[in-house]
Amino acid sequence: MKYLCLVYLDNEHWSACPDEKCAVYAQGLLDSGHMLAAxxxxxxxxxxTVRVRNGQLSVTDGPFAETKEMLAGFYLIDARDLNEAIQLASKIPPAQHGSIEVRPVRALDLPTAAAT
Structure with a gap:
């Protein structure tokens, strides 16, 4: 099953985790077959931020909401279940400085084509 691991950091810790450390972990996920994208x-x-309301486009500089922690990146992983996804997410280096939201990816619910 696919899981999206969203990395959140506050301004103080935005650069606390070196890119090299994240790259090493990502390579390990890739080597183990868990990495789909990051x-x-x-x-x-x-x-x-882009919004469309009543057919009108609104474009705003900045994020959608004011929060303490902001989205810093993501890992799209393949794990057998939520427990494995949590274990993999707990080892994402920025987890030591912020938080990782683990969310299952769902398929679009599309009608099946009628048999012809």
Missing amino acids: EPLHPVHTAT
């Missing part, structure tokens, strides 16, 4: 994000001040 990317760090630029700091939150570079974010742009």
Whole structure:
């Protein structure tokens, strides 16, 4: 099953974990067959939030919500169950400085094609 591990850090700890340490962990996930994708994000001040309400586009600089911890990056992993996903997420290096949200990925619920 696929799980998205969202890495959250506050401003104070944004750069606390060196890229090399994260790259080593990511390589281990790749070597073990658990890694599907991973990317760090630029700091939150570079974010742009897009909304469409009543057909009107609204573009705002910055994140959607003001929070203490901001989304810093993600790991998309393949794990047999939530317990394994939590174990893998607990070893993501920035977990020592912020938090990791583990969320199962779901497939789109699309109607099946009618038999012809």
